[in-house]
Amino acid sequence: xxxxxxxxxxxxxxxxxxxxxxxxxxxxxxxxxxxxxxxxxxxxxxxxxxxxxxxxxxxxxxxxxxxxxxxxxxxxxxxxxxxxxxxxxxxxxxxxxxxxxxxxxxxxxxxxxxxxxxxxxxxxxxxxxxxxxxxxxxxxxxxxxxxxxxxxxxxxxxxxxxxxxxxxxxxxxxxxxxxxxxxxxxxxxxxxxxxxxxxxxxxxxxxxxxxxxxxxxxxxxxxxxxxxxxxxxxxxxxxxxxxxxxxxxxx
Numbered sequence: 269x270x271x272x273x274x275x276x277x278x279x280x281x282x283x284x285x286x287x288x289x290x291x292x293x294x295x296x297x298x299x300x301x302x303x304x305x306x307x308x309x310x311x312x313x314x315x316x317x318x319x320x321x322x323x324x325x326x327x328x329x330x331x332x333x334x335x336x337x338x339x340x341x342x343x344x345x346x347x348x349x350x351x352x353x354x355x356x357x358x359x360x361x362x363x364x365x366x367x368x369x370x371x372x373x374x375x376x377x378x379x380x381x382x383x384x385x386x387x388x389x390x391x392x393x394x395x396x397x398x399x400x401x402x403x404x405x406x407x408x409x410x411x412x413x414x415x416x417x418x419x420x421x422x423x424x425x426x427x428x429x430x431x432x433x434x435x436x437x438x439x440x441x442x443x444x445x446x447x448x449x450x451x452x453x454x455x456x457x458x459x460x461x462x463x464x465x466x467x468x469x470x471x472x473x474x475x476x477x478x479x480x481x482x483x484x485x486x487x488x489x490x491x492x493x494x495x496x497x498x499x500x501x502x503x504x505x506x507x508x509x510x511x512x513x514x515x516x517x518x519x
């Protein structure tokens with residue numbers, strides 16, 4: 269027999285010993301996931317990113333909440349409702365991953381050859397997984413993932429700078445009307461300054477007799493390449509240049 273939802277007995281069930289214990293367990297999971305999410309988000313907040321400690325904490329905590337409540341479906345609605353059984357946690361996890369995917373997609377921005385927000389989106393997705401791990405009770409794994417995510421964002425970039433690599437620069441050149449630039453000469457000038465123009469990155473557009481060239485110049489050696497500030501000064505002195513834009517092609 270199902271107890272009426274608004275009866276005295278059903279209302280008292282929400283404050284019974286077993287239900288209070290379940291709520292305490294859920295509370296501890298939420299508090300722990302909030303702290304772990306804030307730990308992961310601190311690095312982003314420190315570097316002035318749009319998604320910081322609050323965003324990461326909320327995502328991690330919400331993911332933990334949606335996951336942990338599926339483990340106590342028999343306690344839903346005070347344990348008095350017949351639909352509060354048979355919940356599949358894997359479907360809840362799928363919904364969380366899908367929802368976080370939309371949130372992360374909004375963080376990724378592209379401007380020409382420059383893409384930003386990839387690291388923030390990836391780490392935010394990792395934060396949701398931390399919350400899921402907390403929700404299903406894998407606490408050591410959740411703590412380890414949170415620590416590894418924070419270490420990865422804080423230190424891997426320094427390791428990447430220390431290891432041999434080739435810096436890429438996104439270049440946009442707008443020429444004066446009717447000026448006919450030479451690709452060969454452009455490549456020679458880039459080579460003389462320590463760069464090679466990536467062949468598959470060159471794109472040319474024409475508007476009102478004005479050509480605009482976009483390409484990626486990759487440094488052959490980081491220590492011998494012309495710095496971006498000096499490169500900009502030299503480009504400004506070239507014949508036929510109407511305007512230009514240079515930026516490191518980082519993500």
